[in-house]
Amino acid sequence: MxxxxxxxxxxxxxxxxxxxxxxxxxxxxxxxxxxxxxxxxxxxxxxxxxxxxxxxxxxxxxxxxxxxxxxxxxxSQRKAAYDAAFEQLRTADLVFPCTCSRSELAASGGIHRDGRCVKPARPERTPAWRLRVPDVEVTFDDALQGPQGENLRELVGDFVIRRADGFYSYQLxxxxxxxxxxxxxxxxxxxxxxxxxxxxxxxxxxxxxxxxxxxxxxxxxxxxxxxxxxxxxxxxxxxxxxxxxxxxxxxxxxxxxxxxxxxxxxxxxxxxxxxxxxxxxxxxxxxx
Missing domain, CATH: 3.40.50.620 (HUPs)
Structure with a gap:
C-alpha cells in the first residue's frame, strides 16, 4: 500500500x-x-x-x-459523507440523542456514561447525539510516543458526534x-x-x-x-x-x-x- x-x-x-x-x-x-x-x-x-x-x-x-x-x-463540502456515517451508527443503535447540558453533567465531571440520556424528554431542546461507549480499553502503539491505552468509558464517556446545532464533531x-x-x-x-x-x-x-x-x-x-x-x-x-x-x-x-x-x-x-x-x-x- x-x-x-x-x-x-x-x-x-x-x-x-x-x-x-x-x-x-x-x-x-x-x-x-x-x-x-x-x-x-x-x-x-x-x-x-x-x-x-x-x-x-x-x-x-x-x-x-x-x-x-x-x-x-x-x-465543509463533505456533509453527505458524515450524514451517511451518522445513519450507519444510528441504524446499528450505537448513538442516542441527549439533551443534557454541561452544567447538568458537572456532577459527573462533565462525563456522560449512561448509554442513554438521563433526562426526561425535552421537546423544546434540540438534542446532541452521543456515541455509546462500552467499558473497554482501547490500545494502540504510537510510532513516536510508544504504547498507549485508554478506557473510553472512564475517561471520556459517551462522546458527542453531532452537536445540538447540527454540526458534526471533529472526531467523526x-x-x-x-x-x-x-x-x-x-x-x-x-x-x-x-x-x-x-x-x-x-x-x-x-x-x-x-x-x-x-x-x-x-x-x-x-x-x-x-x-x-x-x-x-x-x-x-x-x-x-x-x-x-x-x-x-x-x-x-x-x-x-x-x-x-x-x-x-x-x-x-x-x-x-x-x-x-x-x-x-x-x-x-x-x-x-
Missing amino acids: TYRGRFAPSPTGQLHFGSLVAAVGSWLCARHANGQWLLRMEDIDPPREVAGAAASILATLPAFGLVADAPTLFQ ACVVDDAYQGITEVVRGHDLLDSTARQIWLQRCLGLPTPAYRHLPVVLDADGNKLSKSAQAWPIDPADPTPTLRRALAFLQRPLPTLVTDVDGLLAHALIAFEPALLPQCSGNSFA
Whole structure:
C-alpha cells in the first residue's frame, strides 16, 4: 500500500509556527516513505472560523515548499459523507440523542456514561447525539510516543458526534475523511493524542481501517504554554520563509546546512538520512 499522509489544519486563524512544525513533520514522513502528502481543511465549525483563514493557510504552505499531491479536501463540502456515517451508527443503535447540558453533567465531571440520556424528554431542546461507549480499553502503539491505552468509558464517556446545532464533531469527520483519503499514517501534534482512542473506536464502529499514528511534540512558548493558545503565536511570514523553516527543522532535530538559503534546498537536505523514529518525543520551548 502506498504511504499516504496528511496535514489537516482548522481555519481558526492564520498558520503559526506550531502548525508549521506539524506540517513539516508530516511532509517529511510522507516524502521519506516515497508516499503522498495530502491537505485537508477542517472547516466544519463555522462559529470558530476566521474569515479568510483557510485561503491564507493554503497560500502560505507552498511558500515553505509544502505542496500537496492532490487537491485540498474541504470538510465543509463533505456533509453527505458524515450524514451517511451518522445513519450507519444510528441504524446499528450505537448513538442516542441527549439533551443534557454541561452544567447538568458537572456532577459527573462533565462525563456522560449512561448509554442513554438521563433526562426526561425535552421537546423544546434540540438534542446532541452521543456515541455509546462500552467499558473497554482501547490500545494502540504510537510510532513516536510508544504504547498507549485508554478506557473510553472512564475517561471520556459517551462522546458527542453531532452537536445540538447540527454540526458534526471533529472526531467523526476526521475518521470518515482519513478513510476516504486513504491515509495510512496520521502525523500530528501531541495535543491530539487523547483523541486517538476515540477515533479508533469510531473506526471500529464504522468498519473503517485504522491508520498508524505518530504524535509530534507540541511547540511551547517561553512560559510553557501551547503555542496556538499563546500571545506569541504570531502568524508566520510567507514572504520570508527561510528563517522560520530553519527553526521548524531545528525543532524537529534535523541538521541544517549553513550555505543552503532556499526552502526547497532545506527540505531536500532535511530528508538526507531522515528517520521518523528519531523525531523528538517531548514538547519543547521554541523560543529558548
